[in-house]
Amino acid sequence: MIQLRSANDRGHANFGWLNSYHSFSFGSYFDPQHMGFSHLRVINDDTVSPSAGFETHGHKDMEILxxxxxxxxxxxxxxxxIEELPAGEYQLMSAGKGIYHSEFNASDQETLKFLQIWIQPNRLGGEPGYQQKAFGExxxxxxxxxxxxxxxxLAIKQDMRLHQLIMSEQTQLTWQADAKRRYYIHLIEGELSLADGINMKPGDGAKLQSISQIDFTKLSDKRVKALLFDLA
Incomplete structure (x- = not known):
């Protein structure tokens, strides 16, 4: 079963300095039909104005990507x-028993765009952790x-895996899945088909359950970039 979640149906919050789209319930946006998927709790598509950002705030018992x-x-x-995270790099912060952090747009001229993703851990407490790495394209x-x-x-406190999908030259790709697990796809750029009539555009998400393979088909000349979450 594949359930498509259109980008246009996401929650939306605009604070002037921050323009954010929520794939799942977050902040003032609440939809009981979209409270998360398996251990995946938050996907926020954030645009931050130059020199603006999130002041110091705390988290506990959450894996934040x-x-x-x-x-x-x-x-x-x-x-x-104290780090800088440039475009293309992944940062995974394990909040553990508690951590405070701030995130700002490092530029006073350029807009910042990033995905903030929360995953509920299977082990609570413990010391906070920080990982950062580029995996290329x-x-x-x-x-x-x-x-x-x-x-x-990157190591996470949960029975899950994350894969980055890039399709520049390939037009089709098949991935073998486990019918006992659940999968979530978030499309970042390009146009992608998962099956007849199930086509994705940037910002769209898809929940997949009880499937033995995923067939990715690129629908235009534009490069496809997506995240594939493999969840318990």
Whole structure:
């Protein structure tokens, strides 16, 4: 079963300095039909004005992933990490027993665009953690996150994996799935088909359950970039 979630149906909040679209219930946006999917709790598509950002605030018992699409994030947290996260890089912060951090647009001229993703952990408490890495733009599916950080991936406190999908040259790609697991696809750019009549545009999401394979088909000359979440 594949259930499409249109970008136009997402929640929306505009604070002037921040323009954000919510795939799942978040902040003032509440939809009981979209409270998350498996352990995936938040996908916020954020646009931040130059020099603006999120003042210091706290998190606890949450795995927080950021992927910069345009610009650079200036990150600072209570464990002493002071980092810049440029476009294309992934940052995974494990809040553990508690962490405070701030995120700002590092530029006073360029707009910042990034995805903020929250995943509920399967282990509570513990020391906070910070990981950051670029995985490039290799054609096909690239492993980004695994439970044990295998083969240089980012390690997460959950039975889930994240894959980056890039289709520049390929027009079709088939991925073998486990019918006992659940999958979520978030399309970042391009146009993508998952099956007859199930076509995705940027910002769209898709929930997949009880399937044994996923057939990706690029629908235009534009490059496809997407995230594939493999969830328990």
């Amino acid at each position: 950021s992927l910069v699409l345009q610009g650079t994030i200036a990150h600072k947290d209570s464990t002493g990490n 290799e054609e096909g599916l690239t492993n980004i996150i695994t439970p044990d950080g295998e083969s240089g991936t």
